[in-house]
Structures are given as structure tokens and as C-alpha cells.
Amino acid sequence: MLQDEFSLAITGSGGAGVMSVGELLLQAWAEEGGRGLLRKAFGPQIRGGEAAALLKLTSHQRYTASSTHNLLLAFDWENFSRFGDEIRLQPDSIVLCENPADMPDSLQVLQPQIISLPFKELAKNAHPEGRLNMLALGVLGALLGIPVATLKSLATHKLADKVEDYRDAAEACIDAGVCAAPDLAPALPAAKAEKGWYISGNQAAAYGALVGGVRFVAAYPITPASDVLEYLAAPLERMGGALVQAEDELAAINMALGAAYGGVPAFTATSGPGLALMSESIGLAVASETPVTILDVMRGGPSTGIPTKSEQSDLNIALYGLHGDAPHLVLAPLSISDCVFTCAWAVQLAQRLQTAAIVLSDQFLGQSTAIIDPPRELPVIESSSRGSRGDHYLRYAITDDGVSAQSIPGDHDQRFTADGLEHNERGTPSAGALDHQQQLDKRARKLTALDPGDDWGETHGRGSVALICFGSAAAAVTTAYDPLTAAGIDCRVIALRLLAPLPLEQLMEALDGCTRIIVIEQNHGAQLLHYLRGYLEFSGSFHSVATPGPVPLSPATIVTAVSEVLDDE
Amino acid sequence: MLQDEFSLAITGSGGAGVMSVGELLLQAWAEEGGRGLLRKAFGPQIRGGEAAALLKLTSHQRYTASSTHNLLLAFDWENFSRFGDEIRLQPDSIVLCENPADMPDSLQVLQPQIISLPFKELAKNAHPEGRLNMLALGVLGALLGIPVATLKSLATHKLADKVEDYRDAAEACIDAGVCAAPDLAPALPAAKAEKGWYISGNQAAAYGALVGGVRFVAAYPITPASDVLEYLAAPLERMGGALVQAEDELAAINMALGAAYGGVPAFTATSGPGLALMSESIGLAVASETPVTILDVMRGGPSTGIPTKSEQSDLNIALYGLHGDAPHLVLAPLSISDCVFTCAWAVQLAQRLQTAAIVLSDQFLGQSTAIIDPPRELPVIESSSRGSRGDHYLRYAITDDGVSAQSIPGDHDQRFTADGLEHNERGTPSAGALDHQQQLDKRARKLTALDPGDDWGETHGRGSVALICFGSAAAAVTTAYDPLTAAGIDCRVIALRLLAPLPLEQLMEALDGCTRIIVIEQNHGAQLLHYLRGYLEFSGSFHSVATPGPVPLSPATIVTAVSEVLDDE
Amino acid sequence: MNESLAMKPRDYKSGIKPIWCPGCGHFSVLNAITKAAAACGLAKDDTVLVSGIGCSSRLPAYVDSYGFHGVHGRGLAVAQGLKVARPDLTVIALGGDGDGFSIGGNHFMHACRRNVNITYIAMDNEVYGMTKGQASPTSPEDWEGSKLTPHGPGVRPFKPAAMALASGAPWIARGYSGNPNQIARLLAEAMAFPGFSFLHVLSQCITFCPQQTDWKAIVSDFEEEPLSRADEAAALFLSEDGFKTGLLYREPRAIWPPEAAPAEDAKLVLRDLASVFQR
């Protein structure tokens, strides 16, 4: 029997190798042409403590966190219990464990299908160096119908830098696990024909930045954005680019501006606190018309908040966080896979419009690993208009589309001083009313004149209730579409990739025929709702479903919340 | 003959003492029980260059910049011309100058009433050390009907630390000026009975902060906010408080948080770029519930922008510039005089709600000097709820109004660690969904539960077209009310002092009967318009009059723009 | 300090369980703080620990005193503001090498210069522990433990003692997490010192820099009297290996702010201000 999704959770202590099992299983699933998602959950400890690999095998790519799991493999119950009710089961779930007797009451009441396996003994018997997690890999691999050869080859590849004995032990344990696997055939999703990419959102964003043309990165580490930087260092070096670990975010953004002024597309990645620190200098990018792309991998806020969990609460600061009138680009990838396209597009738009682009990813997208369809090719947009300059070079010339020819150092006789002070067309500081008005108009026009084409967002369905969301929420909202429709709610989904400039024309077209808008977002203040209300000419009613992190947005909750909103009317 | 306002401009080189004449004249006018405004205009040079004292004598306190002047005293034409068309006259204006022949064409065509006076000769004849500006003071004082004794006593007081000869020269020149004054009786506004205070908006803000209870200030100099700090240093010291000049704005805001955590009401003043730098730590104030007041004296933006000129373009960053969901207070003084009340109120609200308050003044309010009615007494609000703590102290206890009892170091056995990480009621870091939701709710509730009473804003008239504005724009918009009404436009003015939390109830009441809203503001992006649209349930139509700096908002332009908006419909 | 009579180090623990890895050097600093507190009979209600962000900066919650866990790099600013506003309190700022020398470097320099009477403990593990092991300003040039700097940071390490000295810090000491008793003794002395006291602690990160267990063999005691001449101290700090522990430099100078004149009644001051405007 096939089904759409199959969720499994593997829990244990931080040192038990739970995550390796999760990664290897998903990789093996990818080998089989499957699609799926891996989320990692840890306790508050820096290291050790409890760990859970939360896997979802799917036949589609609308990845959302699972609210319940079809299968649980618990190495022990103590570490499982530390997750509180973060990991839920359902009545027909399968539970693999060593001591069913110690199973917490919250699970007992569900009366799941319990399979007791003597993990420790089996592992020990398989090999003196045998480890539980490789045994678990064998058991689960067998249950999922993955060839044992695939499991072994992936495991030994992963252990390539360990001593041989270690790899032997792993193979022995996998074999033992396969043997010990219960004789069950859970209903699994169908595999796609094409083998997917195994990638995290942060990897995808890094890859996208490179595809978009980024050759310089300066950044300061911050959770959950640091791994973007880690992925970038080596390829940048090979490409002849550079990555600088700056002393702080203030330096990072300004180093990026320096490189960009030099004509090298520049990028930085950070999270809320770092974005706040960068805001003064993002304003400089806008005023001096120096392109730069800033990836904000959002986490729980405000302040230090919840650094390891996801939230969409930096929309306000991304849209409005600069002082003065400082129009700039804000985008948000709609999925892990879309991190590639959206980052690449952001970089190219920033280059073309000579301004700052802020990309709002989040911890859920960034730090989940998924199997995605190979990303679509990006048509490389020619960056801004170098070369079209006349004899009397005006760096900040007033133009119809607001974009002026940008020279870079080395260009012959097109020298200018870039300035964050208000200036005239040449770039000379000016406090004159006309210069100010003209430059403000020009900088605003760059954005209003932008035709984003079809990439401004994605829509789904044609019902009269518009469910509007942005970025990471898109998957959960889109997944809620079917059950909502089934429940008789005539809805459509509008997911925004481009947030600023707000694609008003496209949005109004997408809203054609709608009588109600429900804005769905993962924050407390209903930030997108108020933003849209502030700009949209919509005669129907606005409603809000705004839930903060740290629990990932779930389609089921959305279905309930949307139904409630409509009932309330 | 009486009239409402009389405007005069005095221009010369930076070194000519133009500003002293302006200040002394306004002080003298204050002695007479008059009301009035002094704006200072300079060229781009740090020192020297051109200077203009722009005075307005009034019978009211709705101070706006003059679009044209009834009188011009130009020490020379070269420096006058450098102001371009910043200083305008009207056909019946009086012009006092040395060489009418050199008068620029732009003035000639107006055919003003020209009076030629040999300034230099008169001054030299009066005293070997005689200076033009004291002569001008005599001439203008006589024209305005100010007793010569008043002029002399103010001038000698101002020159108290100079050598005696200098004061003698001044007195002699004033006498000579009075003698040389033309026999004209320009129509002047009536004086009020009560002698007013002679004060700038920045002085008023500093005074208000002290009235509100501020005893600690940390700041980093920035135009046009530095003089707030300069006024604060000495009185703070006398009060046993302290002012720290920090190494940067990051230090300044955090030093303020340290003092506030210690129970000492804390304050900082800055402008756009500094506010941007502070935004991360303002978020910390919100999350750790540490009160602090930040005065932003707005200048032209974005980036370094136009530091010496006014604009209302930091509304967005003030409202939305923090990462995560970080509800806080935003206020804006409605006039120079109101800087006292609004700053004091902001400090007290911040203390009571244990959060950050951002006060949006601007260069026009801050650096103009005016004669104001003595400010109203402020009822001292008791700051937060110390002392109501039980045995098991929960610093972040969930309460109905969102405000928890706040202990300070030294308080017996009520120890806690303030934290910007999400936390439980005790303050212990927590990534739990329930703690996060509860603390977000609580922090939002503090603001939604606030009853601002009558001080949320001011209204004027009851017409069906609502002219909504905030802060410094209030005077110009209110002044436009009469001519608009006279022109048959049935309007009312709503000026917001409290911007966040938006006083929705009061605003809806104030809008009762309105069919149209025109939002009038001094920025490019129509920031207030979009904010209001995002939150207001208003069935009528919204319109925008948004003009950026650096030219001050003028009632005449508003009248025109409002008429146009309504004609367009 | 009557409290002291009854107080043991463990009485200064808050009961909140540290999130640190077993074997983390920061445990020693925590223990040293409670030991020093007990030894000095520190009044819990009058003591504030202030920190930034990092594994090390989590410490205040683990001590039963007042605490302020601020944002990354700004602990010293908070601590100075607090002490200037409330000179009656004992204020200890603390944090990691990333917090203090990278993002917080400017406040470090200016705090040394300003000489407010607080103590600053930098828990230096030559790495960003909290964010999972990137190079910090004190990481060795050739440390290849982070993917962000795969060939090592390649940059001359930051020398905390030399920087403190050049910036004007009047009291500079170094401890090592392997010797918490020494840290406790130094800390007691630091708190007693009138002025800004900088206690640099080599505090190993067992997780991302396991090689730091070798420090045990490298550290040595600075057996001389603390230096008081800046030139001598500079010569030492610029040439040494950075593993000499003990009180290294001590040269008191005027603290800031200077003792204030007795406060006047605020109403009176406001009246005076008003009279100027009314003049």
C-alpha cells in the first residue's frame, strides 16, 4: 500500500549517533529515488543531552514538520522523555525499543504496535565494537525496503576516515539489524523516477548565492546561519573569490560593501541579532547604490530569543528596519529547494538594481535536510549597466528606471566617490531640496519599475478565500489546501517570494475573485498581515493566523485555524 | 495694526554674528511677553560660510517655518545669494541693506520696500570696535518697538565674559541702530500676557527627560541630537546622576540598560544612524523588560543623508526596526513645547511598562528656539510595581496587564538574571513553546492593555476629512486648518503623540464621522499612511501627502496638496 | 557582610544546571567564582554578574546573585553603566574570547581606558564554542578546526594582556581552568582592587578544541611580583607564550567617574533650569 508520507523519529542521547542514522537513512532513500526530509532536534545542552532525528519520507516536496510519527525508534526512554510532547505518535504507530515496560504513559495510552529488540545485545553480538546506531540503521533500512548494499556503502563512505575495524563493525551491525528487523511492511510513499539532491536549506542558499554570482563573502558566525558560511568557504576559494570571517557584523556588511563597490558580487549571512547590527550599513548600500545580498536565517525572537528554533518574525525589520526612506529588496525562499533559486535571484536583482537585497530564510528551511528535485537552471541576468557611460560621467544620473551606470575602480576616467550623504547626480554631497527629492524618487523608482515576471510568488487553487503566506510557511499552507477544500472551504494559496517591492499588480491579479484574505505566518505580531493591509487595495475582509515558533507550522493546525477564522465570521 | 505672524530673516557671513542678533531679538521679544521662533540656517561649511537667522514673531505657538519673510536684513548680498531660494520675500516685504543696487534680481522683481543703511559706517562711527550685528539689533529692535534698555541689557548679559570695551561698543552700536532705524510701523502680532520660556526643542527634551525622572544618560554625539546631551550633563551631575559619553551607540544603549537594570531611569539621545546601531539592544530591553528611553532627533535620510536638516523618515525603523516580535513604545512630541511633556511621559511609560520607548523628535523641533508657554506640570506616575513580590519571586510572572514586579539589585532575596534569551516566568532560559507563547503574549499585552488617557494625541475641528499627522508636522497641519476650512474644505486635524501602541480606540473615536483620511507627513515613503492603513478599520478612503525634507513642512503647501488630493477624487 | 559567616561556595550556586559539555573549562570558572564569593563573604543581593552571549556568558544564571545576560559583545557596556549608576554594587562582567575580543573588542579597549571599578573575567578558549567551533581572535594562526577557515585563520592572534595594557587597564592577571583555586584567589584580589581589573582565564573547550587539554603541561606560574611598569609589562606581554598565570601587572590609577559631590534635590535643580529658560 502506498501513502503520501511516512514519518519516523529516532531518539537517543547526543552521543548515540542518532543523527547519523537519520542522515544515512535519508541518503539511502534518496538513492532509491525517494523524496524526504530530516529535521534534527536537540536539548538545550551544547553537546550531549538528548537528540532526535525526525524523518519524513514523502512522494512530494512540500516539506513540513510531522505533527505525529508513524514509527519511533527509541534507543532509551530517558532521552525520549526529555523532548516532552515534541515528538508525538498516533494509535497505529510502530514503536521499536529495548524495554517496552519503561515506555512513558503518554505513549502507552495510544496503544501503538510495540516491537521490542535487544539493541545492545544484538550490536555486541554482531561485533565487539558494534554500535547501536548502525544496528538501528539495519533495522530501519530493512523496514523501509532499502537494499542492504546501499546502507553499507553509504555507511562505510561516511566512516571513510575512521579505522577499518570501525567500518567492519558498522557493516556487521547493519547486517544484524537487517536480520533482526520485524516482519512488517509499513505503507510507504512511492519513489520518484529521478534521483534527487540531498541538501539542506543552508546548503541550497550557499549554492544559490554562488549560482547568482557571489564571489565575496564576509560574515560573523551566528546560529542558525553559520553553516551557510561553512559551505561557502571552500568553493569560493576555488573560484578565486574570498570569504572573510569578520570581527563582527558591522565589519562583515561593510567588507561586503567594499567588495561590491569593487565590482565583485558580495554576500553575507546572519540571523536576527546580526541583521539588526547591519541595518545602519544596509542603509548605506541603499544610499550609495552599492549592491549587496544579506541572507537572514530567521530564528525565534526577540533579542537572543530561541537561537536554535524557527520563526518568521524578522519580516518587520527586513522590510522597515532601515532609517530614513530606504527602499530595498526583500525576498523569501518558498522551500528548501527554492533556497537555490531565491538566493541566486536576490543576488542578481541586487546587482541589477544596485541596492541591498535581504533574503528571509529560517531555521526550519536552513537546517533541515531534504531530497529535492534538481533545482531549475537560472537564466543569468546581466548585472547593471556598466559601459553605457558618456563623457561626463554621472554616477547617480537620474534615469527612467532609476538605475544609473555604475563604474568600478579600474574603469578608465569614470571616477566618482560613492556616498551615503545625500548627493547630486555626480555624487557630490548636497543638502538641496531638489537633489534630495530626485535621488529619493530615483531610488524608489528602481523598485517600483521592477517587473518581477512570474517569479514573484506561487499560487495554488482558485477559491474565494485567499490564504496568503511567505517563505517557509508556503509548504504547510499549500499542504492545508487539500484538506480545507475537502472540508468545503473554497480557498486558494498565494505564497510570496518577493516581499519588497510588493508585487501589487500580480498580487491583485492573483486575488481576483477573492472575498476574504487569511494571512498565515509564523510569528506573533501578524507582521505580514499588517504589511499587506498597509499596501493592498482589497475590498474584502482580512483575517490572521499568526503563530510564533518554536513549533514548526503544521498543516493540521492551519486547517483548524482557518476553519475557526471562517466560522467566527 | 495687528497681525498673526511677522517673519524676518537676517543674513550674513558665518562670522558676522547673525545668529546673535536673532537670539537677542527673540529674547527681547520674549521679555515683552511675545511668542516666536528662531531657526538657524547655515551653508555646508563646518564654520564660516553663510548664515541666516530666520525669525518669526507670532501671537500663537503653532510654530512653522516661514515660506516668505516680511522683512530681510542682509549684511551683504553675496552670502544672501548662497541660500538660493531658501529665503523668500513677498511684494510688501521690507528690505534693509547697504547696497540696494546689488540686490539679486529675484528680489528686485518683487519690488519690496527697500531701505538702504550704511551699516559699516554707522557701526564704525558709533564705536571703533563697533560691530554690524549690534547695529542691526538696534535697528530691528526699534522697528519691532522693543525698548532700547531691554536690548542693551540682553546684549551685555550675553557678552558678560568679554572685555568691557566690547560691551561698550555693543551699547553704542545698539543706540546708533535705534537712531538709524527707518520710521516704519510694521504690523506685528500681539503679545501674550504671560512671559514665555525661551527654549529649543532639544533643551525642552532634555528638561522633559529630567522631569520624567531620568538620572542616567549614556550617549554618543550625533547631529542634530548632541545638544540634548550637552544640556543634560550639568544638571544630571547636580542631581547625583551621571552622563557617560560612550565609545559608540552600541555601548551607549547598553550602558543605559545597565543603569536601568540597576533601577536608575536611563535615557539616550541619537539620530537615525545611531538608532539603527542601537536596534539590536533595544530588542534586549524589550525581551529582558528593562526600561529605557531613546530620543531620536530625526534628520534627512537614508544613511548619512542630510544631517543638518529635518525629516520625519525614521518612523518605520522606530516602529518596526527590531528583530523578532518586539512590542515597544513610540511617541512623538507635537511641538517644541511638547518636547517637555512627551519626553517626560515616555520615560514614565517606559519605566511603568518596563520596556523601551522611542521618542521621535526632529531637527526642526530640536534645533529651533522658541518662546513657549510655561510647560504644564506632569503628574508623576509611579514607576512599575516593585515591592509587590511574593516569596517565590518570579521576575517574568504572567500577569493580567503584562507587567511583572521588578526587583533591582540590592533588593533582598529577589535575585534573578535578566535575559534576552526566551525564558520562563522565573527568567531561566527556555525554548519551550508554552513559555515562548506566554512571554510573547505578556509583552504584547503590556502595550495593548495601556490606557493612554487623553494624551495620545490632539484633535482640532470636526470636519469629515481627517488630516492625520504625527509629531512635528502637527503645527503646519493645524495651521492649514483655517485656510482649508475657509476654502470650503470640511476637515479636522488628528495629531498623534502616541504612535505605538497605536491608540486604536481613541483614533476611531476621533475619526467618527469621517469619510476620508489624508495622512500628512514629512517623508518620501508615506510611512505613517501605510502604518495606519495596516491597522485601522476605516471604511472611507486613504490619501497621502508625503513630502521629504529638507524644506520644512509649510501650511501653504499643505493647503495646496490637500486641495489637490480632494480635487483628484 | 554578616552573610559570610554561614556561606559556603555551594550556597552561591543557583541550582540551575549548566548547559555546558562535561569537561568544559567554564565549570572551573563557575566554581572559582563561588569560592571567591564565599571567601570574601560577598553579599548576594549586592552583587551582579553581567555577560554577553556564548557558552561562557551563560554563567550568571548559575550563580545565586543578581545577573544580566545581555547580547553578544556588550556585557562590559552594561556592567559599566550599572556600576556608574549604582556604585554601591559589586559588578563582575564576564564572557568568552569571541564575546570580549571579537564583537566586543571596542568596549574592552574603552573599558580598560575608562577604568570604572568593576572586574572583567574573559573566559578564553580560543574558539566560538556556542556557535559550534569557529576561530576566535585568540585562535592559533594555524588552527584548522573550522570549515569557515579551512587553512586556519592565518592571522596573528589577539593578545589580551597586551591589549589591556596598551588600553590602560591597571590590573591584569591570568588564570587557567585547570587551577580553579588560583582563579578564585585572583578573583578575590580583583574585586578588592579599586579600578578596572582584567582577569584573563584560559578555559578549555573540550568539545571543539580537545587539544587544549595539553595546556596543563604548558601553563606556568608567574612567580615574580606583579609588574608595575608599563614598558616592562609590554615587553613581557608581547613576547611571552601567553601561558604564564598569576597576577601579572598592577598599577592603580584614578578610577572613573571621580567621587561625586553630594546630590542636590532634583526639584531644586529643575527649578534652576527653568529659571534659565524664563530669563
Add this chain to the structure above:
Amino acid sequence: MNESLAMKPRDYKSGIKPIWCPGCGHFSVLNAITKAAAACGLAKDDTVLVSGIGCSSRLPAYVDSYGFHGVHGRGLAVAQGLKVARPDLTVIALGGDGDGFSIGGNHFMHACRRNVNITYIAMDNEVYGMTKGQASPTSPEDWEGSKLTPHGPGVRPFKPAAMALASGAPWIARGYSGNPNQIARLLAEAMAFPGFSFLHVLSQCITFCPQQTDWKAIVSDFEEEPLSRADEAAALFLSEDGFKTGLLYREPRAIWPPEAAPAEDAKLVLRDLASVFQR
């Protein structure tokens, strides 16, 4: 550098009139820059002046080269990013004492440490000129010229050369606005030096610190060979009056980033990356 044959100092002026007060020391620095440019035959198209905010930081607009007038305190970061991305350019960062040592202090320290091959000119007038005369980190402790610090800042002044040295700067010199020829000579040498060169210029603010005209009598030439031992240099910088001019310290070390391997085709690298994800 064929250009050089024809170029005179005045050819390097942009024609934009400085907003500076007559008598401001910054004019001398401007003149010295154009002189050095002419002497070195600097290619205008390949030279970038980068600055922060302040009177001093207005300078780039007055030179006929590429320029970047950024935000307050961050010029050094911009300059380093630019040079790392474009090693072919000559990059000169400049700004005031407030810009460089107060708000920009962290970048100053880390730039000294990082040793990117740029030149940094700090135009030090011991005051915030642009904001009308507040104390800067280098202001004398007892300078009472600002209402913000009516009894003087009361804090030990920041010692730029000592800080640069402790941070690791390999080239440290000092000039004086009264002697633009010396500044020009030092600047030419600084640009030729492989690594981070720090040129500290005493540049008087005639408006807010008229007493600085006395500097003329105080400055002296450093007549020795530049020091190359850090301990000797530290002893000098911590004890001197700060008015010795000339090249004070010079000790080259490896610049950062190290020479890069030849770049590979980006498409190829992307393909390799993709293949890892496809594995």
C-alpha cells in the same frame, strides 16, 4: 604608471571645494596625499580612498580618484573588503580620531591584526570636529572644551601607536599637519610597504581646539631608524609624549590573505558542488 610623467599634485585634486574651516589641519593631509600621489605616479583609476564620517572623512571627494565615503567608523572594514576582493587596487583608508578610535576602534584593532595590504591614515585632532567639538578618545584628560564633559573627559587618552603595535600592525608612523612634506614622504613609503601601514597624523582642529597651534613647538622628529622590536616600540609608545614624528616602527610579516591559487572555472566548481548533493 605612465600617467606619472605628466602628473602634478594639483592634477589629483577633484575640484570640489572642501567644507573645512580655513586653517584646518586636514588641508595639509589632502595636500600631502596629492603630493605623494604625484611622487609615486599613482594611477587615479586604480586608487580608492575610503573613509568614514567626520570632517576628515570628507577627504575622498576632494581627490580625483575613486572614493567611498561610508558610515561613521566603518571605513577600515570597507577598505579591507575592497582590497581582498580587488588586490589589484591601491586602497587607502582614512578618517578622524573619533571615527577610527572611538566608534571604529574594533575595526582598527582587527585591521592591524589581519594585515591586509592597505594604508590607513588617521587624522587625529583629539576632538570630534564634525559634531562641533566633543571629546574624542585622544583628547587630553583635562580638556574642558565640551559641555558634554565639562570637567574634561577624565579618562586616560587612547594611544594610537601603542594600540596599533599591541594589535600587530607591522608599520607605524606619525606625521603632523604642520609638515605636509613629511606626511607625503611617509605616505609614499606606507603605500609601498607590503602590509597594513598605519599613518597617524596630528591634524589640528583650529575651530574647536585652537590651542593645537602650539603643537608646532612640541613636535619633534624621530631621528632613529624605525624600531623593529615590538618590546622596544612598546616601551617607546607607552612612555613618549605622542609628538615624535617619522617612521617609528617597521617589522614586515605575512600579509593576509595569502596569495591565492589560480582560480578555477566557476561552472566547474558549481558542478562539483552539485555532484556532492547528487551523491
